[in-house]
Amino acid sequence: MRSLLAEESEGIRGFESQNLADHSQAYRDLLKMLAGIGYLEIGLTPDRTERSPYADLGTAVLAGEALAEVFPDTYLGIEISSRVVGGLIARYGSEYLKGRYLVPLLKGEALGTVALSESSRNFPAAKITTQAVAQGEGYLLNGTKKGVINGPLADLIIVPAQLSEQTALFIIQSAQDGLVLSEPCSALGYKRIAFADLTFRNCRVAKEEWFGLLETKAIMPELQVKMNLAITVSSLGVMHRALFKAKEYGAAAEEGGKPPLAYQEIRYRLAEMFALYQTSQLLAYRAVWMLEQGIAEANTVVDSAKVFITEAAEEVARGSMQIAALDGYLGSNALEAGYRDARFGPVAGESSEVLRMRIADDCLRKYL
């Protein structure tokens, strides 16, 4: 599947377009292709989701890496739609929700997202302020979500909101009255996905469009883990591209009458970048394996992987631009794009700072 993904996804055009309709079409084409090769349903068939929220995650990560190596940003958008949104519906949704939303998601006919961040943007640190109140046969939602990935393109949006003293999950469709989308946010990198702020103004949700009273204390961390992991794998893709584009440049360009790779300093820099990349891969695999096995420390290892890998991606991207020198800095090229893309990982999902605090708290609890 890895080679098929790499081949097929390279052929899809339109992501670079500034036109949202073209962009949306490219997304739909990619979703269709991914559905066709079975990518979207990895880990999401009923027998798998009943077993564990992290069933087949290893397979999903390996396949996802191949996609992320071609389109690190688009991979993230697709992963949120399939494994995060699809995973929630498959595991916790009613039969109605599965029939209405999961089937189109897995067929590549719909794109989903989950609106987590609010004004603090680092969602676990702050209490959710979006409110849901029961009214008649449904609920009314009010509040604002910030910088939602897939926001301008999504057909369905999962919205966590406060319902009395609990956090509840609701599904909103893109055409829903009371849902106001901002203009797509301008971003430093990750140009192939779209971000937007979403505002809910008395947005009405039918009773059947929510997940019921769930044990959200367990579900929200699960959601965080999946989001962080998707960002982590996306950073692996950024790293892979930067590393091998730099190697390509080092072999083909000419500096002082010989290719840059003829210089020991350049070769050593590449070696350091490769070591970071391979260490990142193995750490990601081990973290995912621990999640699949249900090992108690898995969440802390996933947090560690997110910090390490997203920051390693920045280091590798910086190294790749340095190797290409001004050729990497000037104009629009893969190394320059990679440098901008790499900045996303450490600030996205839960930031490196938030995760370091949680990792330290875990260690301090362990060694009381």
Added chain:
Amino acid sequence: MDFSFTEEQLLFKEQVLKFARKEIVPRCQEHDLKGEFDYQSFRKLGEFGILGLHFPEELGGSGADVVTSVLAAEALGEAGVDGGLTLSYGAHTYLCADTIFTHGTEEQRRKYVPKLAGGEWIGCMGLTEPGAGSDVAALSTRALRDGDRYILNGSKMFITNGPIADVAVIYARTSAAGERHEGISAFIVEKGTPGFSAGKKLNKMGVRSSYTSALYFEDCAVPTENLLGREGMGFLMAMQTVEWDRSTLMAPFLGGMSYILERSCRYSRERVQFGRPIAEFQAVKHKIADIRIFLEASRALVYRTAWCKDQGRPLNHLEAAVAKLFVGDWSLVPTNNAVIIHGGYGYCHEYDVERTFRDSRLAPIGGGTSEVQKMIISRLMT
């Protein structure tokens, strides 16, 4: 890929932890500060079965797999055993005894491995020379065939356990023909062999309880039955020790990271500044987190190398070099963090994070420098 451990493996790790904390650790600081090898602790490692863990029972071992050996070595570091003792153990078991076990004749195995496995004898390996460190194939110690013996002439440098070894595996050039690495052979040389002597113990920055010295060979006659494997196979044998170097020999560093993590957590809870434990300051928490992050990244690399060896997969030189480069270069970060968390106390001998800081400085140097690993990686990366 499977990262799992069996219950037996985890139970054994726990046993090693308890044993080391009780029997070994109380003696470590004294030996480190004095720069003295701890014979008693070394023998205890032998009695407990650690020195010969992976050898078959009939040769005095326990028949353990590589992952178990890694966990045992990790447990020593986690308990707080100093890097000097774990280095001596690594050089003894994996660079000397295992080379005899892997490449020796049945007679050589029976003669040497049980004594080494039990700690009755101490072993070392002589590869590095004054003019052949990272460039192993440049070694110039000669072994000339003379009837039923070889005559060795030359010197070795930076040999762990050199001054105290009862038996040494020595690499020497038996032929000048062919490529540089083709004419190298390995020999077993026993202490007391005429013409074989060790230099003065070197005074080192870290791993101080491990003795390091030069070895000298002056018309040293070694019987032909002490040749290990075939003539000319020495370079390959030396390279095979790399598999152990990248797994079991690096495992104590992993354990050491766990140890300083624990010490740093406990200290930062106890130490009060500005009216609250320093563990409540974000800057301290971030340092603690970085120790843990490094530990998890290193575990992925070292466990993977051990697992591959247990699966019988040939060593992937690229992965091995990455493991050595990463653990070697980055191990300085967490040990430095631990010193900083401990403040002034971290700089003093009384708090042994200072020792782990000194010990970790060897990681990017010993067993192939980081620069050599970069050379290998840049050559092999696809």
